[in-house]
Amino acid sequence: MRLLQDINSPADLRRLPIEQLPEVAAEIRQYILETMSRIGGHTGASLGAVELAVALHYAFETPQDRLVWDVGHQAYAHKILTGRRDLLPTIKQYGGLSGFLKRDESEYDTFGAGHASTSISAALGMAIARDRKGEKHHVCAIIGDASLPGGMAMEAINQAGHLKTRLIVLLNDNEMSIAPAVGALTGYLNRIREAHGYHRFKDEVGETLLSIPGLGERLHHAAKTVKDALAAAVLPGALVNELGFKYIGYVDGHNPRALVAALREAQQIKDSPVIVHALTVKGKGFPSSEKNYYAWHATGAFDLKTGEPIKSVAKAPQYTAVFGDTLCELMEKDEKIVALTAAMPDGTGIDRALVRFPKRTFDVGIAEQHAVTFCAGMACEGLKPVAAIYSTFLQRGFDQVIHDVCIQNLNVTLALDRGGIAGPDGPTHHGLLDIAYLRAQPNIILMSPKDEAELRDMLLTAIEYEGPAALRYPRGNGVGVDISAAPKKLEIGKGEILRDGGEVAIVAYGSMVYPSLQAAENLAKDGIETSVVNARFVKPLDAGLLLALARTKRLIVTVEEAYLAGGFGSAVMELLEENGLQDKVRVVRMGIPDRLVTHGEAKLLLAKYGLDADGIYTRVKESVEVLEDRRSSREKIRS
Numbered sequence: 001m002r003l004l005q006d007i008n009s010p011a012d013l014r015r016l017p018i019e020q021l022p023e024v025a026a027e028i029r030q031y032i033l034e035t036m037s038r039i040g041g042h043t044g045a046s047l048g049a050v051e052l053a054v055a056l057h058y059a060f061e062t063p064q065d066r067l068v069w070d071v072g073h074q075a076y077a078h079k080i081l082t083g084r085r086d087l088l089p090t091i092k093q094y095g096g097l098s099g100f101l102k103r104d105e106s107e108y109d110t111f112g113a114g115h116a117s118t119s120i121s122a123a124l125g126m127a128i129a130r131d132r133k134g135e136k137h138h139v140c141a142i143i144g145d146a147s148l149p150g151g152m153a154m155e156a157i158n159q160a161g162h163l164k165t166r167l168i169v170l171l172n173d174n175e176m177s178i179a180p181a182v183g184a185l186t187g188y189l190n191r192i193r194e195a196h197g198y199h200r201f202k203d204e205v206g207e208t209l210l211s212i213p214g215l216g217e218r219l220h221h222a223a224k225t226v227k228d229a230l231a232a233a234v235l236p237g238a239l240v241n242e243l244g245f246k247y248i249g250y251v252d253g254h255n256p257r258a259l260v261a262a263l264r265e266a267q268q269i270k271d272s273p274v275i276v277h278a279l280t281v282k283g284k285g286f287p288s289s290e291k292n293y294y295a296w297h298a299t300g301a302f303d304l305k306t307g308e309p310i311k312s313v314a315k316a317p318q319y320t321a322v323f324g325d326t327l328c329e330l331m332e333k334d335e336k337i338v339a340l341t342a343a344m345p346d347g348t349g350i351d352r353a354l355v356r357f358p359k360r361t362f363d364v365g366i367a368e369q370h371a372v373t374f375c376a377g378m379a380c381e382g383l384k385p386v387a388a389i390y391s392t393f394l395q396r397g398f399d400q401v402i403h404d405v406c407i408q409n410l411n412v413t414l415a416l417d418r419g420g421i422a423g424p425d426g427p428t429h430h431g432l433l434d435i436a437y438l439r440a441q442p443n444i445i446l447m448s449p450k451d452e453a454e455l456r457d458m459l460l461t462a463i464e465y466e467g468p469a470a471l472r473y474p475r476g477n478g479v480g481v482d483i484s485a486a487p488k489k490l491e492i493g494k495g496e497i498l499r500d501g502g503e504v505a506i507v508a509y510g511s512m513v514y515p516s517l518q519a520a521e522n523l524a525k526d527g528i529e530t531s532v533v534n535a536r537f538v539k540p541l542d543a544g545l546l547l548a549l550a551r552t553k554r555l556i557v558t559v560e561e562a563y564l565a566g567g568f569g570s571a572v573m574e575l576l577e578e579n580g581l582q583d584k585v586r587v588v589r590m591g592i593p594d595r596l597v598t599h600g601e602a603k604l605l606l607a608k609y610g611l612d613a614d615g616i617y618t619r620v621k622e623s624v625e626v627l628e629d630r631r632s633s634r635e636k637i638r639s
Ligand SMILES: Cc1ncc(C[n+]2csc(CCOP(=O)(O)OP(=O)(O)O)c2C)c(N)n1
Pocket: 045, 048, 071, 073, 074, 114, 115, 116, 143, 144, 145, 146, 147, 148, 172, 174, 176, 177, 178, 282, 297, 342, 343, 344, 366, 368, 393, 396
């Protein structure tokens, strides 16, 4: 780290001659590789954006000039250059750097991110604020080619072009999302690349024509008119100019000097927004990641020499894999089932269906809102769509779930992966809100399996249910139960009693069932007998079962891996209140309080909120003790 060791802020970088930027980039790349090989992270995405970060901080006067990164997963070089170099080894770990951008982590992180396609909207807002305040600095949004077609980015481009605001958009075009980028706009960007080849050819022909004595000028002019018409059909002009943007490109996104020149040219454009189109290679600079950039978008730890992942031995299959395989099994039997992912084929397990049923499986790109309404349309015509979307990303499709699916009571299945604490990706990625944001919606049923076998049953139940259905399951491995039985339909709104006895009932939802059983065993050792109920459904609740518990137990403890506000426990309390039983039984709700949950290992975070066997044991024990104290005080008063 000859140069990097002295770069503690972008101002230090800007003191270097431009010739040294490639060396700085090489040092950053090596540092990212060495660090990621030990701890894992968004390796490929960040390797692809090293020169972009170097050129941006060189060409712009940051932090006065505002850089607004989209998603933020590719911004490791930006973090290294902005005073966080030595903290990189803590990234995504509890108490360490965030894996994304965070306003309170650095003044250089002008806008928090994690979800895609927000940068142009935010940057446009900042540019408008700058203009209103009479300030002069630049605002530059950085966005990937797969995030550009996201609805929000398109809406922002539409407004920016209309307002003619001074704004720079740097397009980081590596032809990749996590999987290969999809969609017509991707095809358009590819055509720009091809057309540039044509442009060079055109210039060469023009030179030759000009050199013909006497006729050259006229021939050149005629040729230019015809070819410009042709060019307009394919070149950026067709889209970009019509929307009021200027276009600079394309630029080699791994050549800092070329990038700095393009950005400086963009800074001169005062009367409209401008797109700088940089071509990059995801995973740049490491043979394994360049070859297999799909798998290298984000990685675990790996061998720095061979690129081979350092794998931990998994005991049970991941929920995602069980979901993907079960879906294929069901698609085999029922031609009406169609499957969908929004740019996350691997992450959701839809990759299997994409291979086996390519005509019935869709990757719509980063377009969750469209994904939901697209499913609604298919359901109107009798298909049975299954949309596999992370809990956190379905937040994007909130209104679409209400307006297009639930109000019309359409047969759409929402399979929410990463329901619960997502771990190292942190607050933007935790799936802690889905119960609250879905429970109030009309017609929908909501469920969550206790293990991977029940996930199979619930998927079938959701698909066969004639109306909207959502199931949520956590990130990571199942609990290791036998999954060889064929999926069976569950009775809607029925929970199951797993353990019976005592004056206390623990009613657990989804991922919290097994820890509750474990807690019950430990409590029994202390002489506290508890019933344990697997709720299965939060909507409709098993009213019969819950009301019976309320009438017979002294304490009900609800446990969920979700925000308490609007969650499962709230639903139980509402049920008791509706039936006048709220004073009959003491209810303790366990879940996530109204607080931001940081990033870190999921196990650690769950323990922090008492959502593991030990935490449940302790909470139940304390609650029982409180009840005992009250009982003995009452008895004292009576005697
Ligand atoms: C709304 C939303 N959906 C899905 C994702 C998951 N995701 C993270 S990065 C990414 C791909 C982004 O591709 P691109 O913008 O081209 O950047 P690159 O990683 O190629 O640099 C996706 C789909 C997300 N962050 N936000």
